[in-house]
Amino acid sequence: MANLMEKIVSLAKRRGFIFPSSEIYGGFGSCYDFGPLGVEMKNNIKRTWWDEMIKEHNDIVGLDAGILMSPKVWKASGHLTAGFADELVECKKCHRRFRLDEIEENLPSHHSAKGGTGSDGCPECEGELTKPRKFNLMMKTFVGPVEDEAAKTYLRAETCQGIYLNFKNILQTMRLKIPFGVAQIGKAFRNEITPKDFIYRTREFEQMEMQWFCQPKTAPKFFDYWKKERINWYLNLGIKKANLRVKEVSKKELPHYAKRAVDIEYKFPFGSPRFRVEAGWKEIEGIHNRGDWDLSNHAKHSGEDLRYEGPASAPQSGASAGKYFPHIIETSAGADRSLFAFLSDAYQEVKGGRTKTTKAAKEIEVLLKLHKSLAPIKVAILPLVKNKPKLVKKAKEVYQALKPHFMTQYDEIGSIGRRYRRQDEIGTLFCLTVDFDSLEKDDLTVRDRDTMKQERIKIKELISFLKEKLNE
Ligand code: ATP
Numbered sequence: 001m002a003n004l005m006e007k008i009v010s011l012a013k014r015r016g017f018i019f020p021s022s023e024i025y026g027g028f029g030s031c032y033d034f035g036p037l038g039v040e041m042k043n044n045i046k047r048t049w050w051d052e053m054i055k056e057h058n059d060i061v062g063l064d065a066g067i068l069m070s071p072k073v074w075k076a077s078g079h080l081t082a083g084f085a086d087e088l089v090e091c092k093k094c095h096r097r098f099r100l101d102e103i104e105e106n107l108p109s110h111h112s113a114k115g116g117t118g119s120d121g122c123p124e125c126e127g128e129l130t131k132p133r134k135f136n137l138m139m140k141t142f143v144g145p146v147e148d149e150a151a152k153t154y155l156r157a158e159t160c161q162g163i164y165l166n167f168k169n170i171l172q173t174m175r176l177k178i179p180f181g182v183a184q185i186g187k188a189f190r191n192e193i194t195p196k197d198f199i200y201r202t203r204e205f206e207q208m209e210m211q212w213f214c215q216p217k218t219a220p221k222f223f224d225y226w227k228k229e230r231i232n233w234y235l236n237l238g239i240k241k242a243n244l245r246v247k248e249v250s251k252k253e254l255p256h257y258a259k260r261a262v263d264i265e266y267k268f269p270f271g272s273p274r275f276r277v278e279a280g281w282k283e284i285e286g287i288h289n290r291g292d293w294d295l296s297n298h299a300k301h302s303g304e305d306l307r308y309e310g311p312a313s314a315p316q317s318g319a320s321a322g323k324y325f326p327h328i329i330e331t332s333a334g335a336d337r338s339l340f341a342f343l344s345d346a347y348q349e350v351k352g353g354r355t356k357t358t359k360a361a362k363e364i365e366v367l368l369k370l371h372k373s374l375a376p377i378k379v380a381i382l383p384l385v386k387n388k389p390k391l392v393k394k395a396k397e398v399y400q401a402l403k404p405h406f407m408t409q410y411d412e413i414g415s416i417g418r419r420y421r422r423q424d425e426i427g428t429l430f431c432l433t434v435d436f437d438s439l440e441k442d443d444l445t446v447r448d449r450d451t452m453k454q455e456r457i458k459i460k461e462l463i464s465f466l467k468e469k470l471n472e
Pocket of ligand 1: 200286
């Protein structure tokens with residue numbers, strides 16, 4: 001769809017999903033705030049992910065570790081060295097900065113951005129580029145009142161480190177046996193060189209990560225298992241198959257900790273006009289086989305024994321015996337990036353309109369066909385007209401009765417057709433209209449977002465009717 005990116009950004013702002021940060025001060029580069037509908041939707045994404053991990057599996061437990069940790073963690077993990085640095089090039093003419101890999105990815109193969117190659121350099125003005133230099137992505141901060149080297153630490157760049165640090169605590173307190181997983185959702189920070197593309201790449205974002213601890217020789221099998229599980233999660237939540245793909249990460253591009261990695265990619269509605277990329281296949285989640293990199297490194301640096309104690313001798317099943325470092329399969333998803341993907345995927349325009357009965361039928365109607373688990377508002381209560389006190393009273397009674405059960409909105413402003421369209425645009429699943437018959441028959445009309453079919457339902461049966469529809 002033409003200009004889908006602009007349409008999503010505009011809808012997100014107009015309807016209270018996502019606002020640019022610090023707007024009254026002129027904004028604050030590439031930072032965003034999630035508005036009333038955005039926070040509902042993001043919470044729904046996180047809850048769905050959490051339920052999938054914790055409730056659907058017997059052998060995964062949760063954790064909420066802190067954002068601040070000892071700086072020693074980041075030394076051991078390799079984040080303070082070249083492994084967690086992007087190569088930065090700057091245009092000598094317009095002074096814009098770029099990640100070298102982004103430029104190279106998009107240039108025809110016979111061109112190279114390295115070291116400044118004249119007119120093929122800067123993607124914006126074709127100016128000459130500087131030689132690439134390494135730029136570490138860790139966000140520094142100070143703990144305590146004195147801003148010296150001893151007080152320096154970092155905001156976490158990934159949530160998973162907190163899981164490795166608590167490996168022993170979790171193992172002992174929960175009396176777990178391998179294989180098992182630990183799931184965590186939380187903020188992460190990276191001093192990205194080029195945050196851009198709306199909420200796709202920001203310096204503050206939320207991750208949903210699960211670390212699966214297993215015997216070394218079972219790691220490849222579990223890698224395949226989790227890859228499939230995670231793809232299905234997106235598909236089951238309505239992402240179109242054509243917009244999702246898996247990319248094997250080449251040996252050259254593997255992160256410093258990984259033995260094998262695949263990226264789950266979504267076809268985002270942005271690209272670079274200069275590179276003539278209409279839509280961008282970009283990562284939304286990484287699946288990594290991290291081997292024993294994390295536990296063995298933390299053991300080495302901390303002096304703690306972080307090995308797992310297997311049976312004394314290998315049983316017939318061939319399980320690893322004695323003490324060993326479990327291998328880790330990681331599923332690392334972004335809550336913000338997936339929200340962006342879900343929004344883009346759900347966005348539809350209907351030319352000529354769906355609601356044929358109103359004047360507005362000539363215009364383009366927007367429909368946000370979000371999965372029922374993700375839609376921020378499940379039910380809207382609409383009195384047919386607002387100047388009939390009895391209707392309004394009845395509608396407000398229904399609103400109060402439903403509110404504790406479902407995310408519900410009450411709306412009495414504008415024609416009924418306009419109100420349906422406003423709700424369609426934010427993906428509300430059911431619109432309930434209270435009309436004159438409702439006063440006599442104690443029922444109302446339930447309109448389904450997707451089929452637009454309307455049914456009369458008795459008010460006393462509403463909650464169970466809606467719960468059934470929503471699978472609650
Ligand atoms: P990229 O190549 O896009 O920088 P990455 O490979 O560094 O991403 P990972 O370290 O694998 O990303 O992080 C796992 C997930 O965390 C990503 O798939 C993405 O969903 C999310 N994520 C990482 N960096 C950002 C960011 N700057 N803004 C928003 N989400 C992010």
